[in-house]
Amino acid sequence: MTADGEHGDQVGGNFGGEVGRPPARRAGLALFRRRYGGGPGHLLTMVAGLSLAGYVISILAGVGHPLEILLWVAGAIVAHDLVLFPLYTALDRLSHRLRPRSGRPPLVPLRNHVRAPLVISGILLLMSFPLVFGLSQRTYLRATGLSTSVYAGNFAVVAGSLFAGSALIYALRFVLARRNRPQFVADDREKGPDDAHQRAEG
Amino acid sequence: MSDRPAPAPANRLALRLARPVALIRRVVSGPEIDALAAKTQRLWRSPIRGPWITSVFGSLLLVGIPIMFVTGLLSYVAYDPRLAGNDNTPQHGILGFYLFNWVSSPSWVYRISQGIHVSLGLVLLPIILAKLWSVIPKLFEVPPVRSVAHALERVSLVLLVGGIGLELATGIADIEYFYPWKFDFYDVHFYGAWAFMSGFLIHVWVKFPAMVKALRSRSLRRELSTSLADTRPETSGELVARAPAPATISRRGLIGLVMGASATVFFTTAGETIRSLHGTALLAPRGRRKGRDPNDFEVNITFETSRIDPRVTGARWRLEVEGQRRVKLSRAQLLSMPQTTAELPIACVEGWSTVQTWTGVALVDLARLAGAKVGSDLLAVSLEPPGSPYRSATLAGNQAGNPAALLALKVNGADLSPDHGFPARIIVPGAPGVHCTKWVQQLRFLPS
Numbered sequence: 001m002t003a004d005g006e007h008g009d010q011v012g013g014n015f016g017g018e019v020g021r022p023p024a025r026r027a028g029l030a031l032f033r034r035r036y037g038g039g040p041g042h043l044l045t046m047v048a049g050l051s052l053a054g055y056v057i058s059i060l061a062g063v064g065h066p067l068e069i070l071l072w073v074a075g076a077i078v079a080h081d082l083v084l085f086p087l088y089t090a091l092d093r094l095s096h097r098l099r100p101r102s103g104r105p106p107l108v109p110l111r112n113h114v115r116a117p118l119v120i121s122g123i124l125l126l127m128s129f130p131l132v133f134g135l136s137q138r139t140y141l142r143a144t145g146l147s148t149s150v151y152a153g154n155f156a157v158v159a160g161s162l163f164a165g166s167a168l169i170y171a172l173r174f175v176l177a178r179r180n181r182p183q184f185v186a187d188d189r190e191k192g193p194d195d196a197h198q199r200a201e202g
Numbered sequence: 203m204s205d206r207p208a209p210a211p212a213n214r215l216a217l218r219l220a221r222p223v224a225l226i227r228r229v230v231s232g233p234e235i236d237a238l239a240a241k242t243q244r245l246w247r248s249p250i251r252g253p254w255i256t257s258v259f260g261s262l263l264l265v266g267i268p269i270m271f272v273t274g275l276l277s278y279v280a281y282d283p284r285l286a287g288n289d290n291t292p293q294h295g296i297l298g299f300y301l302f303n304w305v306s307s308p309s310w311v312y313r314i315s316q317g318i319h320v321s322l323g324l325v326l327l328p329i330i331l332a333k334l335w336s337v338i339p340k341l342f343e344v345p346p347v348r349s350v351a352h353a354l355e356r357v358s359l360v361l362l363v364g365g366i367g368l369e370l371a372t373g374i375a376d377i378e379y380f381y382p383w384k385f386d387f388y389d390v391h392f393y394g395a396w397a398f399m400s401g402f403l404i405h406v407w408v409k410f411p412a413m414v415k416a417l418r419s420r421s422l423r424r425e426l427s428t429s430l431a432d433t434r435p436e437t438s439g440e441l442v443a444r445a446p447a448p449a450t451i452s453r454r455g456l457i458g459l460v461m462g463a464s465a466t467v468f469f470t471t472a473g474e475t476i477r478s479l480h481g482t483a484l485l486a487p488r489g490r491r492k493g494r495d496p497n498d499f500e501v502n503i504t505f506e507t508s509r510i511d512p513r514v515t516g517a518r519w520r521l522e523v524e525g526q527r528r529v530k531l532s533r534a535q536l537l538s539m540p541q542t543t544a545e546l547p548i549a550c551v552e553g554w555s556t557v558q559t560w561t562g563v564a565l566v567d568l569a570r571l572a573g574a575k576v577g578s579d580l581l582a583v584s585l586e587p588p589g590s591p592y593r594s595a596t597l598a599g600n601q602a603g604n605p606a607a608l609l610a611l612k613v614n615g616a617d618l619s620p621d622h623g624f625p626a627r628i629i630v631p632g633a634p635g636v637h638c639t640k641w642v643q644q645l646r647f648l649p650s
Contacts, residue, residue: 037349042408046354049404053361056396059293063393065385072383072390076367077360080334081341109430112451112459120463123328127467128485130380139379142507144500145621146490154484158470 088122107177113170117162124158239344240444246339249446250453252436253416254425258457259333260413266326267402270369273319274395277551280304280312280634285579285596288637290388297396306601309631313549313557316634317475320553323373324471328463330366332456339441358404365398377552378487426454474554488554496614497622499556500548502635503592505620510585510641512620519625521609525574525647533625536611539563544606550635560629562610565602565645574647577603581646582628582639595637599650601630609642 029039036043060069095111095118130136131151140148282304283289305311340359347353372391375381383390416439433449436442451459473483483489492498505512521536523529542564549555566576580602583594601607607630611618618624623640630638 036351038351042351043354045404045407046351046358049358049361049400049407050354052403053358053397053400055295056297056393056400059295059297060389060393060397063291063293063386063389065383068383068385069390072371072385073364073368076371077364079367079371080331080363081338084331085335085338112455115451116459116462119459120328120466123331123463124466124470124485127324127327127374127471128378128487130375130378131485131487135382136378136380139381140487142504143379143502144488144490145504145506146492150490151485158466158484162466 084126088119091118107181108170108173110170113166117159117166120162121155121159125155128155235345242342242344243339243444245342246441246443247445247447248443249435249449250433250451250456251336251339252442253412253439254420254436255453255456256333256336256441257413257416258422259329259336259460260409261417262329263326263333264406264413266322266329270319270323270326271395271399273315273322274392275300276315277312277319277634278392280315280632281637282596282598282601285598286581287594288596290386291392294392297393303598303600304632306598306604306607306630306632309544309546309606310549311632312634313475313547313555316549316551316553317472317555320373320377321468321472321475323370324467325464327370327374327467328460330370332460334363337441355404355408358401358408361397361401362405363401365394365401368394369398426457428452428454430455475549477557486554488550488552489556496616497619499558500554501621502548502550503640505624505641508584508586508590508641510587514585515620515625515641521626521642522644523568523572523647524645525569525572525578527573529572533611536563536609536626540567541611542567542606542608544608544629544631546606546608546629546631548629548635548638555635558613559615560608560610561612561615562608562626562629564605565597565607565609565628565630566605568609568645569602569647572645572647575650578647578650581644581648582642583644583646584639585641585643592636592639595628595639596648597628597630597633597637601633601637602647604631606631609645 033039060066063069092115095114125132128151131140131148132155133152134148137148140146278291278298279301281288281290283291283294283298284301347356369391372387372394376387376391381387420436430449430452433452435446469479469482470485471483472486473479473481474486474489480489488500490500517532520530520532523531540563541561543559543561545557545559547555547557565580569576569578569580577599579599580597581594582597584590584592586593597607608628609626610623610629611626613622618627623642626642627640628638628642
């Protein structure tokens, strides 16, 4: 909603356009909008959607363990914003330290070559941690006749490949960048700042 | 605000609705709140957060989520919940309005629809996380409520965010056999989907114009060719950082990262239903094989788990077929009947599937033998003790009447193994795997 910032109380899309209506209705609509904060269409959408939700929730309340379900919904609401987000932001702040401390910008910035495999492995772990940590070993064995023990190794293989792939792309980019900037390479040979630069990054 | 004329009666409702919000606004306005709002806004520093990037992820979800919902509903249809004992959510009320008789051809129909449901659900996980990241400043909006309309929108966001989290958590945990709860999976995944969709429909209805406007504000092609060095914050919009930090990743970098994550999820899981991707399916819960024997394909519920006494599956075993008359058949008698061979998938609600070559007696032949009308509904009961969740299932007439629907005795040329349902199991084209009852004891063709 790009318009929100400029129009204060107005929310939502372009509901109940006021152009071309008789003045009395226009005044009524304007008052409605001022009081409600949106057009009549907005209110209608809300009432329809929330009624459906109310109906569904009234069924859910009767299906058994409603309090536990409520707890899971609450957990689902805060899971990203109050748990995952602070966690990955803190980790990312740590990755700031991968910046070279010397003044010269790196030939190829290393940072996203660490971030990308880290983020993807993190998502894979979020998806498959019950298998990777064997949390469902008993039910899994009962259903499939197999053990979950392979998944820790499998995850390590996938995560390892992601880091290796990223390192390979980094190396390629580094070589290409050096080749495309012959002056820089010549400069390097003279003063040897390439080594210093590598140390700062690693 | 004080010199406004008295409102017309038609507007009294709006006034009444607005009263609590006006009260909140009075409490939470003033210079201190404005200062807090300014401070909060300064906490968000990402220079690439903004309406455009949110709308990119939003538009992907706008395509993906309806597919999830439709395939989810189809899976419910595929269980034929209107037949006795098949409904996992019998309290569904009007939420079953769309139910129709599930098809039994082509044989891969459920394999495709449920394969899409589970694989796509996993692929959407990175996009949903990216979308949540992109809108996080909205959770900490100051003031938290600006108007009645805004308050209702925030309530709908509880359904949206809580709903998608619940659907992802229960869906993913279920396919990994992880049950850290006491409630019923079907209840929560089914009703949770409807609660989520009510929030989703509100959200799409309200935000669609803003999404289109934001997508038009920048060219995707230009963004995809903009390097990190040239990455600048978006120019306007409520998600744009007031005090942006220098960019450390470009927009194309973030989009590439999210697409890369989705692709990695796909290639490490989809092999449990797409054979050609089997080799990379290292994180797929299923699709693993014990060995190379004819019976070494995926098992769901082992013989040991079924708690069936091994003695009752031996020479003593008789199949009871009931139609107009009752017939008892030994396994040898079944093997001496005309045999039908069909290549059919087992397609599980958990998204995995496996196609095998099954041989046995066609269900239509058994119907004729028992004097039942071909096309009658069929109740199949297994040897499992009463109370077992998969002890029986009812097949619709079009399934039991499909010429390829079998009471299978062999698979890939070998006798069924105990894990795959020896002495005999049902295998039906197009039906969810759970309806292919194993260790069959009784077949009852139901009068229509």
